Amino acid sequence: MQIFIDSANIEEIREAAALGVIAGVTTNPSLIAKEKRDYRETLGIISGMVDGPISAEVLSTDFKAMLDEAQSLQAIHPNINIKVPISAEGLRTITELARRGIKTNCTLVFSAGQALLAARAGATFVSPFVGRLDDISNDGLAVLNDIVTIYNNYAIDTQVISASIRHPMHVVESARIGADIATVPYKIIMQLIQHPLTERGIEKFLQDYQAAF
Numbered sequence: 001m002q003i004f005i006d007s008a009n010i011e012e013i014r015e016a017a018a019l020g021v022i023a024g025v026t027t028n029p030s031l032i033a034k035e036k037r038d039y040r041e042t043l044g045i046i047s048g049m050v051d052g053p054i055s056a057e058v059l060s061t062d063f064k065a066m067l068d069e070a071q072s073l074q075a076i077h078p079n080i081n082i083k084v085p086i087s088a089e090g091l092r093t094i095t096e097l098a099r100r101g102i103k104t105n106c107t108l109v110f111s112a113g114q115a116l117l118a119a120r121a122g123a124t125f126v127s128p129f130v131g132r133l134d135d136i137s138n139d140g141l142a143v144l145n146d147i148v149t150i151y152n153n154y155a156i157d158t159q160v161i162s163a164s165i166r167h168p169m170h171v172v173e174s175a176r177i178g179a180d181i182a183t184v185p186y187k188i189i190m191q192l193i194q195h196p197l198t199e200r201g202i203e204k205f206l207q208d209y210q211a212a213f
Contacts, residue, residue, distance in 0.1 A: 005050075110132070
């Protein structure tokens with residue numbers, strides 16, 4: 001399973017990329033707004049830092065406006081794929097972008113049925129929001145498992161991005177289920193690195209060495 005970073009913070013992305021574990025980046029309007037930076041400028045900087053898929057979300061909700069915005073965003077860098085929310089207009093947009101050879105990430109997916117439609121429309125990626133389902137007392141990982149199973153049943157090429165990751169075990173369970181990608185906030189990437197026994201072990205090794213020499 002590949003790891004993407006879910007962030008629009010330039011420093012977070014730079015530090016995560018330096019670890020050598022990041023294969024791509026996902027952004028959304030909320031993450032961009034949090035940084036208070038120009039959208040297109042930020043996407044251009046990110047595209048120069050990570051050599052992998054960069055998801056940039058459209059802000060429009062109707063077919064023609066989404067198409068126009070998608071073409072504008074994709075022109076920033078060849079690695080940019082277009083995040084399109086699941087909806088009737090969104091599916092039309094994904095279908096047309098696929099026809100034009102533009103990669104897409106169908107986002108705000110909360111059911112296996114939505115994921116199946118996104119795949120049949122030609123989405124390159126689909127992003128089920130595991131954490132947001134958990135937030136409303138649904139089982140986000142169960143939905144993720146359904147999507148992965150259905151895609152495997154029919155050899156569907158659309159890649160599954162486990163999104164809205166809330167804690168390290170979401171990442172581990174997503175890998176166990178068979179998601180292609182987990183897009184993970186910087187904080188949780190750092191939590192995945194840490195373990196108290198590792199820290200205790202390093203301290204013990206140093207103490208033993210210093211005691212001997």
